Amino acid sequence: MPTLRELTDDLIRQEQTLRKGGGEEGQQRQLRHGRLPVRARLELLLDKDRPFFELGLWAADGMYREWGGVPAAGIVTGIGFVADRACLIAANDATVKAGAMFPQSVKKLLRAQKIAAQFRLPLIYLVDSAGVFLPLQDEIFPDEDDFGRIFRNNAVLSAAGIPQYAAVMGNCVAGGGYLPVLCDKMLMTDGSQLCLAGPALVKAAIGQVVDPEELGGASMHAAISGTVDFHEPDDPSCLKRLRALVDLLPPNVPPATLDNATSDSPAPDHHVYDVVSADGRDEYDVRDLLRCLVDEHTLQEYKAEFGQTLVTTFAKIAGHPIGIIANQKRRCRTASGEIQVGGVIYPDAADKAARFVMDCNQTKLPLLFIQDVQGFMVGKQAEQAGIIRAGAKLVNVVSNSVVPKFTVIVGGSFGAGHYAMCGKAYDPALILAWPSAKYAVMGGNQAAETLLSLQLRDAQRAGRTLREDEVAELRQSIQKRYQEQTDIRFGAARGWVDAIIPPADTRLWLQTALALLPASTNREFKTGVLQV
Template structure:
C-alpha cells in the first residue's frame, strides 16, 4: 500500500470493535445541516478536514474520538491554511487500552509545525500526563515551518516544550511509543528518540540535518540512508528498536507492543452498572431548543422577534438563539435514570449542583440554571447569572466533591455574576472569590461542557480553560467572550467615536452605522465557538446528541489516575 495518510494509519491502529463518539461535523455548512451532512474537502484543498465514514476507507468514527479538529481553522491564510493544524490528535482504544494518539498529517505542509501545531501537541501531552494515559506518536513531519520560526521556536510553551514533556512523561512512568513513518528531521528528531520505544519504517528518515544542509554546513556528501535511514539507525547507530518494511507492519507491531503494556494506575473513583438516562440522550438539544424565542435573555441580547426552531437548530446550529430552560430537564437526558441527588435544591438556585451517575460513573455536577428562579427571600433571580447564594453553594459543593473523591462536571450556560448595589453589599466579590478558589484548587478531575453562553468571570467561576479542566467541550451553538455582542459593540463604538472626535472629526449617521456594523460583525465572529476552537480554547465541538457518549468516554479517560493529592485551598473567603 505504500505510505498511508495520518487518518489511514490511525484507522489501522485502533480497535475496530469499540464504539467511541465522533466530533461534530466540521464545515460551517455541515454544522447548519446537521450531523448527516456529507464530508467536505480533503486536507489538501486547504479546507479543514471532517471525520469521515468507515465506508470512505478512512478513519472509522466508532473507533477514534478526535480532539482539536478545529485547530487553526481560518488561520495562517498567508501559508494557504493549515487544516487541523497539520496534526491529528485524539483518544483511541488500541489493543484494549485507551490511549492518546498524535499523528502528523504530511498532506498538510509536509507535516510542518506551525504555532497551533505546537499548542495542539502540547495539549495532547497534557491529556496523557494528567490522566496517566499511554501516548502514541505517529511521526511524519518536516519539522518547524521556517517562515514562522520566531513564533514556534523560543518560548516556554513552544516547540522545545514538547521534548521537555517527553522527558517528564517518561519520568512519571507513562508509556510513550513512537513510530516514524516518513520524515523526522532537525529538532523534531528528538521527540521519537525520547520515547520509551521507537519503531521506524524503511524509506523513512531520522536526522538532525539532511543531505543538502550537511553539504552546505560542512561540505560532506552523504545520502539520506547514510544520515538517517532505518537500516542505519537499526544496525549502526542503534537509535531505533524495531525496523519495519512498511506502514502496515509497523502499525501491527505497535498494536502488539501496546497490548503488552502493564496495567496503569488504579481508579479512586466509583462506578456501578450503567443505566440509560430517563429521557433519550440523543434528544438533549430539544430542551435547549424549546427555549428559543421565550422570555429568556441570552448574554444580554433579546432573542429576535419571531424566532423559530428548525430541524438544523435542534442539532445545535451556531445560529440558534437560546431562551429559558430548566437545566434539570437537560440532565434527565444526560445522567443515568434516578441517579441525580440534588444538593441544596432550594438554596442558590441559579446554579444546580448534585451527585449523579453517568454511564455508571459517579460524577458531581455544577450546572448553570437557565430559567428564572424565585429564592425564599428577595425578588426573582435571572437565569445564567451567578448570585451570592449560588456562588456560596457551588463552592461548598466543590469541596464536598473533593472530599468524596468524585470527578466534577461543569455545565456552562453563564452570563456572569450579578451586579448592582444590593449584590455588591451582599458580598458578590467575596462569594465569587470563594468559588474561584474552590475551582482552582480542586484536585479531582474537572470536565467542562459549554452548552450556550460562556461570558466574562462566569467562564472563570465555572471552570473555563484557565482553570485546568482535563477536557473542555462545547456545542456548536456556544458563544465565548468577555460580554455579549450588544453591550460590547456599544462600548467599542463609543471608543471609536471618542478617537475620531479627538482627531477633530465628527462622524455622521451613515458613518456611525457602518462603524457599528463592522464592530458588531467582528465581535460576533470572535464570539463564535469555532473561533475559540481554532485557537485551542476548547478541545472539541460536539454534537448535542452525542454529549452523553462523549462524557462517558471522558469519565473513563480521567478515571485511572491513582491516588489523588490532598486538597488545599489556602485563604478561603467566608
C-alpha cells in the same frame, strides 16, 4: 435562525472537509512515496469496533491564510483504542504542508500530551513531519509553551511511567528528531528519514556530501547507530507491530465499562436537541438537560432552594459517581421575592457552588461543569451583597481542586463566569463545546456598544462628529467582527476547547472519560485564604 440539530448537521459536514487535510492531491503524493495518508494509518492502527474521540479537529481553522491554511493544524490527535487499550494518538498529516509544525500545531500536541498525562494514557506518535515551519519560527521556537516543551514532556511522561511509542513513517528532521528518540519504543519504516540535518544543510554547514540513507535512513539507524528498536518495511507492517507492542500492556480500562454508554439513560440522546436553543435566547430548565446525560433516578440536588441560578447536584453517569455544577437558564425567584435572571451567577449561587466544590473534593468526586453563563451579576445591590467576594471564593476552590474536572459549554461562556465555571485556564481534564456555544469576555451586544462608545469618544476628541449613518455602519462592523470571534469555531481554532461535539454524543464522551480516569490521587485539597 437554524435549530440546534441543523447547526450540528452543518458542523458535521464541515468536519468532513477538515478530515481531508491537504486534499486528494496530497493523499496521492503520500501514496506515490509508498506511504499511507494519516487517516488510512489510523484505520489500521485503531480497533474497528471502538469510537475515536478526536481532539482539536478545528485547530488553526481560518488561520494562516497567507500560507494557504493549515487544516486541523496538520496533526491528528485523539483518544482511541489499540488492542483494547485506550491510547492518546498524535499523528502528523503530511498532506498538510508536509506535516510542518505551525504555532497551533505545537499547541495542539502539547494539549494532547497534557491530556495523556491526566488520564495516564499510553501515547502513540505517528511521525511524518518536515519539522518547524521556518517562516514562523519566532512564534514556535524558544518559549515554555513552544516546540521545545514537547521534548521536555516526552522526558517527564516517561519518568512518570506513561508508555510512549513513536513510529517514524516519513520525514523526521532537525529538532523534531528528538521526539521519537525520547520515547520508550521507536519504530521506523524503510524510506523514512531521521536526522538532525538533511543532506543540503549538512553540505552547507560542513561541506560534506552524504547519501540520505547513510545520513538518516531506517537501515542505518537499525544496524549502525542503534537508534531504532524495530525496523519495518512499510506502513502496514509498522502499524501491525505497534498494535502488538501495545497488546503487551496491562488493560487500562475494563471492557464492559465502555459498553454501557446508554444503559440507565432516562431519555434518548436526541432529546437534548429539544432542550437548548441554537441562539441561546430561550429559557430552559437545566435539569431537563441533565436528565439526558445522567443515569435515571440518580440526580440528588444539593441546596435546591438556595442560589438557584446554579444547579449543584450529585449524580451517576454510566455508573460513575460525579458532582455537577450547571448554569440554570430560567428565571428564578428567591425566598425574599427577588427575581434572578437565568445564566447569571449571583452571590448566593456562587457561595453554594463553592461549598459544593469543596464537598466533592472532600469525598473525591470528579466535577462536571455545564456552562451556559452570561457572567456574574453587576450593580449596586450585587456589589453590596459581596458578589466579588463570593465569585473569588468560587474561583479559589475551582483553582485548587484536586479531583478531575470536566467542562461542557452548551451556550454562552462569557467573562468571569467562564473562569468560575472551570474554563480552559482552570485545568479541566477535557473541555468540550456544543455547536451552539459562544465564547468571549462579554456578550456581543454589550461588547459592541462598549467598543462603539470608545470609538465615538475618540472621534470627538479628534474634533470629528460622526453622522448617524456612519455610527450605524461602525456599529454593524463591530457587531460583525465580534460575532465572528464569539463563534465557537473561532475559539476551537485557537485551542480554547478540545472538541466541538454533537450534543447527542455528550453522554458518550463523559462516560468514556470517567471510565478512563486513573485512581484518585492522594493530593491534599487546600484553598489558602478565603474571604468568607
